[in-house]
Amino acid sequence: MSQKPPLPPWPAVVGLACYKCFKEDDVRLSRCSGCLRISYCSPACQKLDWELHKPLCKALGAVEKSGPIATTLIAALRKQPTIDLNVLNNMTQAYIDTISLFCQASLQRPPTVLEWSLFSSEPRCLVCTRTDQLIRMEAANNGAEKSRRLIPCPECNLTFCCSPEHWDVGCSLHQGPCEEALNGLSQCEMNSKIHAHMKAKTFMKSAHNFPERFRWYPERIKSAWMPLSGSSWEAEFDDEMRKSAGNPTSHSMTPLILEASDNLTMAMTVLCALETLHDGDEWTRQHALRVHIIGANEIEATCGVFEEILHCLPQVKILKLVLCGPDMPGGDIPKAVVLETCSECKQLGRKHIQEHVADKYHNFVERQGSKFEKPHLCIAFNSGASQVSTRTWLPTLKLLVQGKIPTVFTSFNREEAEGEAALLRAAGAKLHPALGPCKNPWGSINLRPSKHKIYGFSADSGWLAGGFR
Numbered sequence: 032m033s034q035k036p037p038l039p040p041w042p043a044v045v046g047l048a049c050y051k052c053f054k055e056d057d058v059r060l061s062r063c064s065g066c067l068r069i070s071y072c073s074p075a076c077q078k079l080d081w082e083l084h085k086p087l088c089k090a091l092g093a094v095e096k097s098g099p100i101a102t103t104l105i106a107a108l109r110k111q112p113t114i115d116l117n118v119l120n121n122m123t124q125a126y127i128d129t130i131s132l133f134c135q136a137s138l139q140r141p142p143t144v145l146e147w148s149l150f151s152s153e154p155r156c157l158v159c160t161r162t163d164q165l166i167r168m169e170a171a172n173n174g175a176e177k178s179r180r181l182i183p184c185p186e187c188n189l190t191f192c193c194s195p196e197h198w199d200v201g202c203s204l205h206q207g208p209c210e211e212a213l214n215g216l217s218q219c220e221m222n223s224k225i226h227a228h229m230k231a232k233t234f235m236k237s238a239h240n241f242p243e244r245f246r247w248y249p250e251r252i253k254s255a256w257m258p259l260s261g262s263s264w265e266a267e268f269d270d271e272m273r274k275s276a277g278n279p280t281s282h283s284m285t286p287l288i289l290e291a292s293d294n295l296t297m298a299m300t301v302l303c304a305l306e307t308l309h310d311g312d313e314w315t316r317q318h319a320l321r322v323h324i325i326g327a328n329e330i331e332a333t334c335g336v337f338e339e340i341l342h343c344l345p346q347v348k349i350l351k352l353v354l355c356g357p358d359m360p361g362g363d364i365p366k367a368v369v370l371e372t373c374s375e376c377k378q379l380g381r382k383h384i385q386e387h388v389a390d391k392y393h394n395f396v397e398r399q400g401s402k403f404e405k406p407h408l409c410i411a412f413n414s415g416a417s418q419v420s421t422r423t424w425l426p427t428l429k430l431l432v433q434g435k436i437p438t439v440f441t442s443f444n445r446e447e448a449e450g451e452a453a454l455l456r457a458a459g460a461k462l463h464p465a466l467g468p469c470k471n472p473w474g475s476i477n478l479r480p481s482k483h484k485i486y487g488f489s490a491d492s493g494w495l496a497g498g499f500r
Contacts, residue, residue, distance in 0.1 A: 038144065038145065038148060039053060039145075039148070040053055040229050040233065041152070041189070041225070041226070041229060041479070041480065042055050042189070042226065042229070043055075043069070043070075044069070044148055044149065044152040045152060045153075045154045045189060046060070046062060046068060046069055046070040046154065047060070047070070047183070047188055047189070048060070048070070049070060049071050049072035049073075049076050050063075050069040050070060050071060050076075050080060050084070051071060051072075051076035051077070051079055051080040052072060052076050053233065054072050058072035058073075059072065060072055061077075063077070063084070063088060065088040065089065065091065065092045066084075066087070066088045066091040066092065066149075066164070067162075067163040067164050067167065068091070068149050068153055068154075068163075068164075069084070069149070083145070086138055087134065087138070087142070087146045087149065089137075090133070090134040090137035090138050091130070091134060091164065093133075093137055094130060094133055094134075094164070094168075095164070095167070095168050095171070097133065100129065100133055101168050101172070102172075103129065104126065104129060104130075104165060104168065105165070105168055105169055105172055107122065107125065107126070108159065108160075108161060108165065108169070109122070109159050109160075111159075112156075112158035112159050112196075112197045112200040112201065113158060113159070113200075114158060114200065114201065114203070114204045116486055116487075119157075119158070119160055119484075119485055119486070120446075120483070120484050120485075122160045123155065123160050123483055123484060123485060124483055126160065126162075126165075127150050127151065127483055130150060131147075131150050134146075134150075151482040151483050152480070152482065154181055154183075154191045155181075155191065155485055156181060156191060156192050156193040156197055156201075156485070157190055157191065157192050157197070157201040157204065157205060157485050157486065158192065158197050158200045158201040158204070159193060159197060160485060161181070161193045162181070163178075163180055163181055166178050166179060166180070166181070166193060179193070179194070181193055182194070182195070182198065184205060184219060184222075186219050186223070187219045187220075187222035187223045187226065188226075189222040189223075189226060189480075190205050190218060190219065190222060190485075204218070204486065205217065205218050205219050206218075206219050209221060209486070209487065209488070210445060210470075211444060211445055211470075211478075211481070211487045211488045211489070211493075212478070212488055213476060213478065218486060218487075221478065221488060222480075225478060225479065225480070225488075228286060228289060228477075231286055232286075232290070244293065244294070245287070245290035245291055245293070245294070246294050246334060246335065246336065247272075247275065247287075247290075247291045247294070247295075248291070248294070248295060248298070248336050248338065248339040248342070249268065249271035249272075249274075249275070249339070249342065250275075250373050250375075251271065251342060251375075252341070252342050252345055252375055252376065252379075253342060253343055253345055254345060255345060256312060256315040256343065256344055256345070256346070257343070258306060259299070259302060259303050259306055259472075259473070260306065263472075264288050264292055264473075264476055265284075265285065265288060267299075268284075268288050268291070268295070269284050269288065272284040272287050272288055272291070288476070289476050289477050290477060292474075292475045292476045292477055293475045293477050293491050294334050294336040295336055295339060296471075296473055296474055296475045296490075296491050296492045297331065297334070297336060297337065297412060297492065298336050298337050298338075298339035298340050298343075299339070299473035300410070300412075300439070300441060300471060300473045300474070300492050300495075301322055301337075301340055301408060301410060302340060302343055302344075302473075303471075303472065303473045304408055304410060304437070304439040304466065304498055305407060305408050305437075307463060307465050307466055307498065308408065308437040308439070308463065308466075308498055308499075308500045309407070309437065314407055315344050315346060315347070316346045316347075317346075317347055317407065318347070318348050318349065319347070319348065319349040319350075319351055320340070320344065320347045320349070320350050320351065320407055321351050321353070321404055321405075321406040321407050321408075322337075322340070322350070322351070322352050322353075322406055322407060322408050322409075322410065323352070323353040323355060323392070323406040323408070323409045323410070324352060324353070324354045324355065324356075324409075324410055324411070324412065325355055325356065325392040325409055325410070325411045325414075325427065326355075326356045326358075326392075326411045326412070326414040326416075326424075327354035327355055327356040327358075327359055327387075327412075328356055328358040328359060329358070329359065329360050331354055331412065332354050332359065332360070332385065332387055335370065337350065337352060337383065338350075338370070338372055338373065338376070338383055341372070341376060341381055341383060342373075342376075347381075348379075348380065348381055348382070349381070349382045349383075349384060350381075350382070350383045350384070351384045351385075351386075352383075352384070352385045352386070353365070353385075353386045353388065353395075353406070354385060354386070354387050354388070355388040355390060355391075355392045355395050356388075356389070356390075356391075356392075357389060357390060357391060358389075359387050359388060359389040359390075360387065360389065361387050361388075361389050362389055364388075365386040365387070365388050365395075366386065366387050366388075367384060367385070367386050368384070368385045368386070368387065369382060369383070369384055370383040370384070370385060391423065391426070391427060392409075392427045392430070392431075393426040393427045393429075393430045396430060396434075405434070405436060406436065406437075407437065408437050408438070408439070409431060409436050409437065409438040409439075410438070410439045410440075410441070411438075411439075411440045411441070412441050412491075412492055413441055413442060413443055413491060413492060414440055414441075414442075414451065415447070416428075416440065416450075416451050416454055417447060417450025417451045417453070417454055417496075418447060418450065421454060424454065425454075425458065428454065428455060428458035428460070429458050429459070431458075431460075431499075432455075432458050432459045432460045432499065433459070435500060436500075437498075437499075437500040438460075438498060438499055438500070439466055439495065439497070439498040440455065440467075440495075440496040440497055440498075441471060441474070441492035441493075441494065441495055441496060442468075442492075442493070442494045442495075442496045443481075443489040443490065443491070443492075443493055443494070444481050444487060444488070444489040444490075444493060444494060445468070445487070445494055446481075446487075447494070447496065448467055448468035448469075448494035448495065448496040448497075449468045449496075450496075451468075451496035451497060452467055452468040452496050452497045455496070455497040455499065456497075460497065460499040461499055462497040462498065462499055463497075463498045463499060463500070465498075466495045466497060466498030466499075467494065467495035467496050467497045467498060468494060468495065468496055468497060469494065469495055470493065470494055470495070471492055471493055471494055471495045473492075474490050474491065474492045474493035474494065474495075475490040475491040475492060475493060476490065477490060477491070478490045478493070
């Protein structure tokens with residue numbers, strides 16, 4: 032079986048690194064003249080990639096030759112720049128929808144994941160959403176022989192404008208504090224941080240066989256529950272990561288903590304939610320702690336990081352997780368799985384038990400009937416409830432609210448969090464003020480640019496959409 036090609040890193044997707052070999056330093060890049068989206072460092076790399084890129088490249092080129100589509104796209108462009116993000120995001124989404132539908136018809140198949148990445152991450156002007164292809168179409172429509180190109184930010188090279196005049200408008204947005212970035216950084220500063228981390232990760236992969244997804248949690252059991260309020264990723268994990276890596280004090284553990292946060296965010300968000308939604312600390316002394324993960328999928332079932340919950344709660348003997356969602360593998364009859372734990376947990380007779388249920392949560396609860404055990408927490412990680420599956424979530428939301436089940440929803444970004452908060456309120460939930468919609472203090476700190484947008488960042492459980500009890 033042939034392996035799927037890896038998803039190119041962000042610089043390659045926006046044409047600032049070779050789309051085939053991903054090199055960006057000490058190379059001369061040439062833009063693909065057909066789609067104007069990607070670049071190559073040599074004719075050899077372009078030739079090696081052509082078989083994979085050719086179908087989409089030709090489909091994108093056909094957009095310009097299709098009179099009605101080209102006219103529609105040009106007519107939708109703004110004459111004046113704006114920093115109204117709702118306007119810009121709606122324009123971007125409408126453009127992507129139009130392009131993707133046309134290309135799907137041209138390809139006579141759904142786009143691949145690689146092709147979707149080019150739809151969603153195409154460089155565009157920060158304040159008018161023009162792309163290089165749109166600029167070329169405009170020039171052709173006006174009878175011009177040559178078109179200009181997008182201008183990258185001279186500092187980060189990863190945000191663009193179509194003219195110096197548009198830079199003057201977008202500068203305050205690009206260089207001012209960004210709510211979705213870390214620690215109040217600007218989009219420009221966050222772009223540079225993400226880019227630097229990607230370079231470091233590429234080096235670690237090539238030099239040290241660093242895994243694509245870094246699955247790590249500390250192999251220790253705390254002597255007592257330590258409240259998370261006021262703590263941070265570095266405060267919780269720097270010493271433990273240092274012990275695992277065997278690094279001297281002078282070496283920063285931040286890059287490794289950043290990578291580990293992608294998985295650890297689930298366990299840490301569960302602990303944060305339990306601490307916030309329960310009065311006192313009685314929940315930390317339960318013999319069996321029950322957590323239900325709703326809208327669960329196979330990734331959550333196989334990550335194994337939930338043992339960190341046991342490690343932070345030394346008085347809990349059994350962690351019982353129910354992972355319930357239509358995308359879970361297996362059937363709708365709960366299947367109990369006893370997971371392997373660390374040697375210290377084994378010696379202490381502690382257990383990590385999971386039940387996997389391939390069904391919607393309200394159906395699962397209904398079938399359980401009198402056997403249903405109310406969990407100490409229900410949590411939905413990055414559910415997308417407000418984006419693509421609003422109607423199917425409503426029965427579950429009403430059940431959670433009416434059953435007074437402590438519940439938290441997380442989201443990738445602010446827009447999704449605010450949408451899900453509105454859904455929760457519509458279902459009757461009275462949201463806890465500390466649980467959203469707001470940034471999640473235990474969301475992944477491995478940020479990435481929000482897809483389908485020209486501004487903002489997203490992360491696994493980066494935002495709390497809302498919590499209630």
